[in-house]
Amino acid sequence: MMALHQQLTKRRVLAILVSLSVGGLLARLVELGDRVFYYDEAWFGYWVLRFMENGVWEYRPILHGPFFARVNSVVFPVVGANDFTARVVVAGIGALLPLAAWLFREHLRRAEVVALGVALAFNPVLFYYSRFMRKDLPLAAFMLVTLGLLVRAYDTRTPRYLYASGVTLGLAFATKESVLLWLVTWLGASVLVFDRVLVRARDTDGDALTTLQSLANRAVAGVRAWWTHGVLSGVLFLAVVVYFYAPRAGPGHPIGLWKGLTGDIASLPAVVGEATLGSFQAAIEYWAEGSIQNHAYLPYFTDTAETIVAGALGVTVLAALGFLYDRYTGDSPRALVAFNFYCGVAAIVGYPLANNLPVPWSTVHAIVPLCVPAAVGGVAVYRWGRSRLPAREPAALRERAPMHVVRAAVAAGLLVFFVASAGATLAQTSYQQPHESPLGDPGHQIVYYAQAPDDLRAVVDDIDRAASTGGGETDVLYVGERLAMNETRVDYPPATGAWHARMPLPWYTEALGADVTSVERPGAVGNNTPPVVITTPALKPTVAQKLGDAYTSRTHALDDIGDRIVVVFTRADGA
Incomplete structure (x- = not known):
């Protein structure tokens, strides 16, 4: 050492x-x-x-x-x-x-x-x-x-x-x-x-x-x-x-950091107060007092x-x-x-x-x-094992080697076990099965059960293809009361229950620039339907009949628990 x-x-x-x-x-x-x-x-x-x-x-x-x-x-x-x-x-x-x-x-x-x-x-x-x-x-x-x-x-x-x-x-x-x-x-x-x-x-x-x-x-x-x-x-x-x-100003938000710094100097004390004491009070009320x-x-x-x-x-x-x-x-x-x-x-x-x-x-x-x-x-385990190695002298080696070798082997084995098990866990959770929570097989305790399954990537690809066509027309249509809402309702937080029921898809539709709309009932689905239609399993037969043979469907879980299931219809030609 x-x-x-x-x-x-x-x-x-x-x-x-x-x-x-x-x-x-x-x-x-x-x-x-x-x-x-x-x-x-x-x-x-x-x-x-x-x-x-x-x-x-x-x-x-x-x-x-x-x-x-x-x-x-x-x-x-x-x-x-x-x-x-x-x-x-x-x-x-x-x-x-x-x-x-x-x-x-x-x-x-x-x-x-x-x-x-x-x-x-x-x-x-x-x-x-x-x-x-x-x-x-x-x-x-x-x-x-x-x-x-x-x-x-x-x-x-x-x-x-x-x-x-x-x-x-x-x-x-x-x-x-x-x-x-x-x-x-x-x-x-x-x-x-x-x-x-x-x-x-x-x-x-x-x-x-x-x-x-x-x-x-x-x-x-x-x-x-x-x-x-x-x-x-x-x-x-x-x-x-x-x-x-500090809040950022906009419609319905009278105070904001840049607004205060660039013009409305009188609002700066309110901005600082909201950023400090206001935020602290809100955090305590929500996380500690609730x-x-x-x-x-x-x-x-x-x-x-x-x-x-x-x-x-x-x-x-x-x-x-x-x-x-x-x-x-x-x-x-x-x-x-x-x-x-x-x-x-x-x-x-x-x-x-x-x-x-x-x-x-x-x-x-x-x-x-x-x-x-x-x-x-x-380092202490390493030093303990390293210090127990036998001396070079033949007499000392004959007298002390067995116990010293055992102790060195124990120290080395312990460290190798920890390193190897950590490496195997890292490889499994970050590369091999990063989607698999303990509810999956194989699964791991590190992965959270609300992690979306790997096969949802196919839906993301469908949304990407639909959004890439452009034209300002609807790219994704949600069907069903559980998924339908006024889309402008989620311009600002907090969001709606339907928006949360769609997660994690709203991130992808927003990041990919997809135009999204929704209807509560399958009967409201028109003839000019978008490339991607998403509904619930209960409405699958009705929506399938409404869309006809031009669409194919796949069922996807939105998390590993499996209690949020959607059916995704995609137009067969991908257009």
Whole structure:
């Protein structure tokens, strides 16, 4: 291990982390657009497109933060709107995540920094949800980077890290309301770490009070020396939050950020208030004070635990080993290791209580912090196995080889098992069966049950062909009370029940520029029918009779549960 440590110079460690990011980016871009959009991806993506068209936006807690509304509305006009481009920002964030390990280099051994980079780059859950248009992976990434920047500010006493942390924390707030859970978790972990410092001072010096006074004096001195930087970093944080959360004006929306900056200066206080206190109040009312979390705890915890075992067993086991190893061996347990272990455990226990549904992506918020002690645990297992190898001398080899070889084999076998199982899970969930939830066969716990099946891509292709004909005529017709609505009703959120019943198809009709209409009853279907007609199974015979032999039909499930079924009729000539 000493030889490995000597070989891993800081420059080589950084080069390895950069290589992990580059390789991770390439791996994430492979087949990035192949998986059909999941329900929420389509939901978020649709409203980004509508915002681009009408310029109106206001915060709605059910849609979480405005990160995609701001970022993807810049991406789409440049590279187009499709499944690949909608996910590419998250893929980039996931690929860059291993570089966050470099921020902790003063608190982790060089081999541990590399191990942390590997875990962040290729854990199956983190990998899968970095190829997903959801905000959980960006939130976890921004919070880890924020922690790293604060650590660097403490290590180097350099204000620029504090300023940068204000920006990354603002970006974290722009993702989703779970950032408040992160802050609560940080507070609880800090209390536990602080308590351990006082207990250690009592056991070693017999005087915890003196240590407490010393820490308080240092904190006061730090505030006095850094208060200006703290205020300025807070201003940066506030500026990011206001930019993302400020409403955008339009018909029926009298105030907006650009309107206030370019003309109506008097409205700016209202804009800032709506972006900050208004958004915070709306989030608390919806997510904390409502009835959305009124559910049994145990089934949600069981689902979380199953996802952790299925997608992060190695990280979890090694995190526990790393925490115990760092705490009970050596002379100076590291606060960073304990802090992240406490955060990860709290997320495993706490998110089932906070979730409104049993969702696998919430485990991202536990896995990211657990990667820190897991890196320590992985290197500790390696060192344990490596140090037990027999000496070169023949006498020592004869005397000590059997037990040492066994221990080395156990260490190697454990690490190889974790790496191999993670690789197999990553390949299955991200490439081989990315549509298959636990309800499928084969299926995996990482994949959510509302994921649309793979065969729905045929419907997307039908819509694409219909929209490409142009001419301003209807391309897609929905038939049936469950699917029919006034199409202008979904120019602005909230949407209708019929719109939700169509998901994820509205994302594709909007992204492909298809003209859509609907009728409640098959009798209203005219003679000049569009190339694609979508209805419910109950209406299939009537619609088939109305359309005649010119159309062929296929039945598709819109999610893996199978309770949202549509029948898609396409004109045989494809015109």
